[in-house]
Amino acid sequence: MTRVDCDVHPTVPSLQALLPYMDEVWRDNAVRRGIEELATVSYPTTNPLSSRADWRDPSGKAGTTVEALRAQALDPFGTDLAICSPLYGVQALFSEDMSAAFARALNTWTAREFLDRDPRLRASIVVPQINAERAVDEIEHWAGDHRFVQVLLLVGSELPLGRRQTWPIYAAAERHGLPVGIHAGSMHRSGMTPVGWTSSYTEDYVAQATAFQSQLGSLLAEGVFAKFPDLTVVLMESGVSWLPAYLWRFSKFWKGTRAEIPWVSDPPSSIVRDRVRLTLQPFDAPPDSASVTRLMEHLGSEEMLLFSTDYPHWQFDGQAAWPEGFSPALKQKIMADNPLKTYARLRETVS
Amino acid sequence: MNVDVLNRSGIQPVAASRLAISDCDIHPRASMKALLPWIPKAWQEHLASFGMLHRQPWEKGPAYPKAQPQASRRDAWPPSGGGPGSDLGFMAAQHLDPNNVTLGILNPLGVGQGAANPDLSAVVTYAANEWQIEEWLSKDDRLRGSVVVPYEDAVASAREIERYAGDKRFAQVLLLSRTAAPLGQRQYWPIYEAAEAAGLPIGIHAFGYGGTPISAGGWPSFYIEEMVGHAQAQQAVTASFILEGVFERFPKLKVVMIEGGLAWAPSLGWRMDAQWRKLKQELPHLKRLPSEVLKQHVWFTTQPIEEPEPRSQLAEVFDWMGWDRVLFATDYPHWDFDDPAYALPMKMTEEQRRMVFRDNARAVFGVS
Numbered sequence: 043m044t045r046v047d048c049d050v051h052p053t054v055p056s057l058q059a060l061l062p063y064m065d066e067v068w069r070d071n072a073v074r075r076g077i078e079e080l081a082t083v084s085y086p087t088t089n090p091l092s093s094r095a096d097w098r099d100p101s102g103k104a105g106t107t108v109e110a111l112r113a114q115a116l117d118p119f120g121t122d123l124a125i126c127s128p129l130y131g132v133q134a135l136f137s138e139d140m141s142a143a144f145a146r147a148l149n150t151w152t153a154r155e156f157l158d159r160d161p162r163l164r165a166s167i168v169v170p171q172i173n174a175e176r177a178v179d180e181i182e183h184w185a186g187d188h189r190f191v192q193v194l195l196l197v198g199s200e201l202p203l204g205r206r207q208t209w210p211i212y213a214a215a216e217r218h219g220l221p222v223g224i225h226a227g228s229m230h231r232s233g234m235t236p237v238g239w240t241s242s243y244t245e246d247y248v249a250q251a252t253a254f255q256s257q258l259g260s261l262l263a264e265g266v267f268a269k270f271p272d273l274t275v276v277l278m279e280s281g282v283s284w285l286p287a288y289l290w291r292f293s294k295f296w297k298g299t300r301a302e303i304p305w306v307s308d309p310p311s312s313i314v315r316d317r318v319r320l321t322l323q324p325f326d327a328p329p330d331s332a333s334v335t336r337l338m339e340h341l342g343s344e345e346m347l348l349f350s351t352d353y354p355h356w357q358f359d360g361q362a363a364w365p366e367g368f369s370p371a372l373k374q375k376i377m378a379d380n381p382l383k384t385y386a387r388l389r390e391t392v393s
Numbered sequence: 394m395n396v397d398v399l400n401r402s403g404i405q406p407v408a409a410s411r412l413a414i415s416d417c418d419i420h421p422r423a424s425m426k427a428l429l430p431w432i433p434k435a436w437q438e439h440l441a442s443f444g445m446l447h448r449q450p451w452e453k454g455p456a457y458p459k460a461q462p463q464a465s466r467r468d469a470w471p472p473s474g475g476g477p478g479s480d481l482g483f484m485a486a487q488h489l490d491p492n493n494v495t496l497g498i499l500n501p502l503g504v505g506q507g508a509a510n511p512d513l514s515a516v517v518t519y520a521a522n523e524w525q526i527e528e529w530l531s532k533d534d535r536l537r538g539s540v541v542v543p544y545e546d547a548v549a550s551a552r553e554i555e556r557y558a559g560d561k562r563f564a565q566v567l568l569l570s571r572t573a574a575p576l577g578q579r580q581y582w583p584i585y586e587a588a589e590a591a592g593l594p595i596g597i598h599a600f601g602y603g604g605t606p607i608s609a610g611g612w613p614s615f616y617i618e619e620m621v622g623h624a625q626a627q628q629a630v631t632a633s634f635i636l637e638g639v640f641e642r643f644p645k646l647k648v649v650m651i652e653g654g655l656a657w658a659p660s661l662g663w664r665m666d667a668q669w670r671k672l673k674q675e676l677p678h679l680k681r682l683p684s685e686v687l688k689q690h691v692w693f694t695t696q697p698i699e700e701p702e703p704r705s706q707l708a709e710v711f712d713w714m715g716w717d718r719v720l721f722a723t724d725y726p727h728w729d730f731d732d733p734a735y736a737l738p739m740k741m742t743e744e745q746r747r748m749v750f751r752d753n754a755r756a757v758f759g760v761s
Binding site for chain 1: 657
């Protein structure tokens, strides 16, 4: 069995680490203007959730080197392939040019510091999602390197992700056989709720699940899945268990208001079961097998979940990456079969 | 959902034949003209010149055009000539009598809540409270009103609640979910203090005019996204109440979430619990598992009820939530009305049926 971890996060130690991968203009910009750190409030460095305590290095960060990733994220879980999605606030920059330049530097850092150094590693292409044209440039730049296996967007966007301004990103992703991963985190243009900014980190993180709901609704309503029939969307670090209730509600209103969105001709729940995948951690469920069994019935599919540790975020202790209630056969699907079906490029290196 | 006008003259509504019903979401319609008798002359002149502005684009009508005119059932226009929900006699004949509604909670919408001008908001909401007494509550004792308050001014809202404290014709204080900030935040606490003192639950109905994008990813394009999105707003509001510690500060406070769905509640509880276990140092005021607070202080109205296939999965959700949390509602006269005879087609025990359709509401609102 090929064990695939679909969500691990190498951590940028500081902006200093990206400087060697910037061209001179942007390196000069960063130094002259005193830009030292782009870690965001979505995962504040010292916050307990941002990194498990036993994984932190003396600097207080975790996963800043390939050695740390190997020792903490790969070897203990017997991982054969892991998809790296660095979360470093280049998407939150307000300048399109700086966002594009820093995204390029970040992807280059990922390739040089991680992909080149361990054959088990794969990565997501970070794009300046403020501008679809520049985002497509970034996808085109890396698409020939098949160690990059998906395009990464943040769930907290400037415009709803189904909006047509974003479609060039989906066209490029589909063209290159890259799923689009939508990950927790934000461009921070507004608060993480439909009613504004929260006053605690806990509340912000809890609200991320509602942001995934809104974005899934946007992708459905705008017709992204009809326009791009070969595109797969992966919801990453979403919490998972909100999905059944969301689809029940969306489907009910679709029956009543579908004249507004005539391009959505298939039942939304069947579209989502065919085209949307979700990484496993965090899995917001009670710790009893019976409830998890019920939840899986409500989800109505064993094809949708993709194993993840969400390293180094603190979602579980020790090696307990599997919530209660998953049978060995289902684990095999979630850890091997589903990821290999989802990510075409992973199949290229697995016999 | 009743999009078309069905002829159901030969159909015996099953639930109604057996059971008296509590309907926790009925919308009486107040035109501004109907409210004028309680609006001082200077404010009438203000309205005549400047109107009532909200944090949204249109001079009249909602931000997202509805699926139906006035979001209403096509058969809900009374012969007397007013809009849907404007005529008590017609409402009784069309809904209260045939559906055997013995307790109906009135939630007037579009009556000054969330208006940009806080003084105007206070004036119009007061008028709407007096109008409820005059036109509805004094005429039909099946009905209970909602104290509508100018919620962006919490101090003025508390005064409004105190005005009607002890008046048993009012069942709750009404807020809308999309406020300028999450409703658990401190600036709204005078409302909760007054409601707790008056023994009134806080009802939070979908919609509102907070002015911020109505999703964490900006303004969506379509009405369906807005409608489905009320569930996200209400999740955020529920989390805000619990995580801000509103129920630690006001331990007798009850909150009723209206028209935002309910099947999301178990997942939200599990998610809050998981984060609280790791991050509780950030929230020292919160002493218990968030899901326990949720089960003790928050109720949910059913309409528009989620429709899983098979429907029995909804009963499993109620098992997770607790059947005592569920309050039946129709949303009369709106287009997505849930008919009590058809809305919950799943197996229930007689006790569960009585709880959902009648008794839970009587317990929450203290109606014997």
